[in-house]
Amino acid sequence: MTALGADHVIDYTSEDFTRNGKTYDVIFDVVSKAHYSRSLASLKPEGCYLLGAPSLLQMLRSVCSGLFSKKKVYVELASHSTTDLNYLKGQIEQGAIRSMIDKRFSLEQAAEAHRYIDSDRKAGSVVLSLVRDQLNTQ
Numbered sequence: 001m002t003a004l005g006a007d008h009v010i011d012y013t014s015e016d017f018t019r020n021g022k023t024y025d026v027i028f029d030v031v032s033k034a035h036y037s038r039s040l041a042s043l044k045p046e047g048c049y050l051l052g053a054p055s056l057l058q059m060l061r062s063v064c065s066g067l068f069s070k071k072k073v074y075v076e077l078a079s080h081s082t083t084d085l086n087y088l089k090g091q092i093e094q095g096a097i098r099s100m101i102d103k104r105f106s107l108e109q110a111a112e113a114h115r116y117i118d119s120d121r122k123a124g125s126v127v128l129s130l131v132r133d134q135l136n137t138q
Helices: 036-041 056-068 082-093 107-118 132-136
Strands: 024-029 043-051 072-075 101-106 125-129
Touching: 036 043, 036 056, 043 056, 056 072, 101 107, 107 125
Parallel strands: 024 043, 043 072, 101 125
Antiparallel strands: none
């Protein structure tokens, strides 16, 4: 995240920011692992809580949160429209968006890749590499 411009990054596996007594202008929970209510309590009075991978319950709670507080909760689901995907493609080609690849696995290692993702240790994207010969044999 610091490579992407964040001023301060907290590794949720080693520190619970919701229990350190600090308050924040913005909390961007990339993997939605933080405790929802404590995250809201860790925001400054008009802070923003951004959920990068919200659960259904978090999406429902985000609607209610705005009714009782000036704190804002933002939930955005990915769009799959051709226009949006072409925009993203252009941003990537211009270098405005960079992917953060954590690990690469071969197709034969797909089960291992899933275990790695489920372990909550990944720090970026996990890539499955497909060999062209494998695609032509099917």
